[in-house]
Amino acid sequence: MAGAQETQVLDAVKRCCARWGVAKVTIDDIATESGVSRATLYRMFPGGKDVLFEALRLRELEEFFTAMRTDVEDVADLEELIVRCVVVATRELRADQHLAMMMASEPGAVLGQLTVEGLPRIIRVGTVFLAPLADRFLPRRHSARLVELLSRLVISYFLAPSARIDLGDPKSARPFVRAFVLPAFNHLQRSTTS
Amino acid sequence: MAGAQETQVLDAVKRCCARWGVAKVTIDDIATESGVSRATLYRMFPGGKDVLFEALRLRELEEFFTAMRTDVEDVADLEELIVRCVVVATRELRADQHLAMMMASEPGAVLGQLTVEGLPRIIRVGTVFLAPLADRFLPRRHSARLVELLSRLVISYFLAPSARIDLGDPKSARPFVRAFVLPAFNHLQRSTTS
């Protein structure tokens, strides 16, 4: 779907803001880095820097969930699905160097993207990508609720790790899921007789 | 000699330009990073960014030669001194991450600091730090000449490595020193009967 040039530009945005941080990047930097003229940039992303970063965030988000989905699509039951999702997502977040760098240099902006401003989209995209997997075990309406709940939990525990549980560790995540997540959905489960 | 605050500020300059590159750093960044107000910054380094980076370069240069001196001050003869200096300096240059980063992002500025603009000072500082060691083996006037020659050679081979010799390797540097450096100084050596 995405044009090759668009990919090229977003790659450049990523490289630029890995090198200089979001606050320091200019449109000219991105144009130079991507080998595209500023005029073309504005044609492709009318709105300037905001739109560019927005597009990049969206792409990264989709990559994030795509990677996640391949890790969890072969689960056998709902509990396993939830645990795997939570663990994989947490680990992916912790391993994201780009995120870590931005968290260090511009914590405010990153927090905004993980909470007030960005969470709704994260949940939206996450629902698109992951709800189908949950649909095997739950009615659609509840799949969406589940994805939302898990998104919030994972992000919360990522931002403020608990001393008691570690969602990056299945041994720790499973009891947590059993205690706090499953009870709200378990009784709604479809029969899994296939 | 250097005030604690001055050290603090120069550390901040270093961190800032490690993070953003020289071209992207602002005085405000440095003030914030060092926890010092902009007014104080200008009081301590009147002249702004140029003076700040100049001061940092000087400090780094002195650190460079200080580290070098501790590595070579116990040599027994002139050949050994020269070889050790050349090898250690080359390795130090190659291991300098700060330098590598700046070389990648702003090659022009770095080259200037290693050649036209910066070489004279490098030679000056190097002479202050290293000539005393050579004085044990050579008359003072020739010590200075030696340091200058070595500085130029090391930098040249660092910037444009030769396929034939590697000044970072004693096995390779020693024959080179014997062939091209020692002959110009050897016959001037003092008797080393102490």
Next chain:
DNA sequence: GATGATGAGACGTAAAACGTCTTAGTATCT
């Protein structure tokens, strides 16, 4: 209480980044 150094921030100027627009060059298709 005086002294000296600092942080916070206002100020005008200089520099830069912005977004728009024009121009010229180059493929592609007719």
Next chain:
DNA sequence: AGATACTAAGACGTTTTACGTCTCATCATC
């Protein structure tokens, strides 16, 4: 060859940011 579509380069006026200087309130030390 001519028409079309797309691009890089860069000029432009505007807006934003950084600069360097300055004032003033604060706070430690004497």
